[in-house]
Amino acid sequence: MNDTRTALVVGGGIAGPVAAMALAKAGIEATIVEAYPGGADGVGGALGLAPNGINALAVVGVDEAVRAAGQPMVAMVLQSGTGKRLAELRTAPDLPTPQFVNRHDLYRALHDEAERRGVRVSFGKRLTGLHDDGAAVTARFADGTTATADVLVGADGLRSAVRPLIDPAAPGPRNCGLLNVGAAVPDTGLAPTAGAMHMIFGRRAFFGYQVFDDGSGGWFANLPDQRRMTAAQARELGVPHWRNVLHTAFADDRGPALDLVDRTADDDLLLLGATEDLPSVPTWSHGRVVLVGDAAHATSPSSGQGASLAAESAVELARCLRDLPHTEAFAAYETIRRPRVEKIIAMAARTNSAKAAGPVGRVLRDALLPTVMRRFVTPEKTAWRDAYRIDWDTPVSTVAVAA
Structure with a gap:
């Protein structure tokens, strides 16, 4: 049985509002606190939302709002610098169509929906410290104020302020x-x-x-x-x-x-x-504090999965907190998520190497890539990544997770 009724979500980017809405769906009242004095409208470049990310957003009912903010991306055509067509990748027809979306449009769509649902957002709250007394966790902010909740979710990105507070030895990007x-x-x-x-x-x-x-x-x-x-x-x-x-x-x-x-x-x-990127963060949670999204598992943009993995983890964390006491919920969440996200981060690192190939590597890459794509990057071979769905309605149990 769960022991979480309230949550403080630190970070109002992409993972933050998804986490807050997922927690609300799980019956947990969530408040977002954002370090910056205003919203992130007009900030950031474009990104891709993969089918699995859209599936995760559908769990909290924001997939249509996000589709309205983006453009369909039905295929990826890979070419060499000489103009040679190396491969064409298309999403399986039974999966949601990927979306090409400006980050600020995605941000606005998620925040508008979160606010419509009554999620409270406080700006200008730069985290400076935490105190976990075992019964609750209190966040301290640079403006001298504090906020207390049953759990605190660090959704504050690659340069998370929460991550070193729960593990001073935590790696950086x-x-x-x-x-x-x-x-x-x-x-x-x-x-x-x-x-x-x-x-x-x-x-x-x-x-x-x-x-x-x-x-x-x-x-x-x-x-x-x-x-x-x-x-x-x-x-x-x-x-x-x-x-x-x-x-x-x-x-x-x-x-x-x-x-x-x-x-x-x-x-x-x-x-x-x-x-x-952030290949592996040893400590995802401590006491009543847990990391989500890029704060826990940042992949480079080459994966096309950053926002999608953040959405998945936000939803899965809420599902675990819905069904288990926070200590067991955090352990279950990490057990479910860590192998998947670290595999995708490693794949993106290999793609980065291909993008930066030298003269010899470039020739080999262009010669071998068509064969590699035909054999290994098919809808069947990538279903583990792209067709991933979170089974929200199935209760999480420590026994099932351990198995």
Whole structure:
């Protein structure tokens, strides 16, 4: 039987509102506290929501709101920098169609729905400390206020403030060796890609783009670079610098990369800095405090699974807290989630290596990738990842989890 009636969710990004709505569905009153003084409208680039992520959002009834905020992504077309078509991947017809969505649109859709359901959100609450007395947990904030609940959920992302508070030896993010740049382009000048995301393994860098039915679109570039550059440091170098970098990176590749870069307004160029992940976090919970989403298991964007895994974990955590005392619930949640998320993080790391291949590796990659994709990246072989569903209605038991 559960012992959780209230929850404090630290972090109001993507995982936070999903966790709060899932907890509410489980009969647990959740409040979100966000460090920043206002919302994240207009912040961030685009991301993909995979079928499994949409399945998780459907459990809490927000999948349709998210679909309305995005664009269908019915296929991924992989190409080499020479223009050779390497593979085409399509989602199995019985699964939800992946969505290409701007992060700020996803954020707004989730927050609007959470607020509609009565979830309270407090801004300007930067966490500075925790006190767990065994009966409840109290969060302390920089503004001098406190908040107390039965459990505290750290949904505060890759640079979580909660993670080191429950484990001072917790690892920080790992640099993936790729810089991330992108933009939305109101007028691409290109024909629509019919719902396909095109991904080009270029000679010097990786480029992805999709053009929508109205001629608008979005693109991103992964530039091999070992510098651990923050977004702020990238912006300090200035837009002209990055235009030169992008022109050099894609000068010898076939495809629309240079045209899309040139059609991007200076103010629309997103300089996101180094891509990072968090391969394995040893401690996911302590006492009445638990981590969820990127705070526990951040994958690099190459997986296309970051937001989807966050949604899954938020829903699964709520399901466990619904059915078990918090200590057993946290253990069950980690047992269910850890193997899956760490497998996907490792797969994304291998993709990062392919994007940053040198001259010899590039030739081998382009030669072998079509065969690899045909044999190993089929709907049947990827069903464990893409067709994943959380069985909300089945009670969680420690016996079943241990088995």
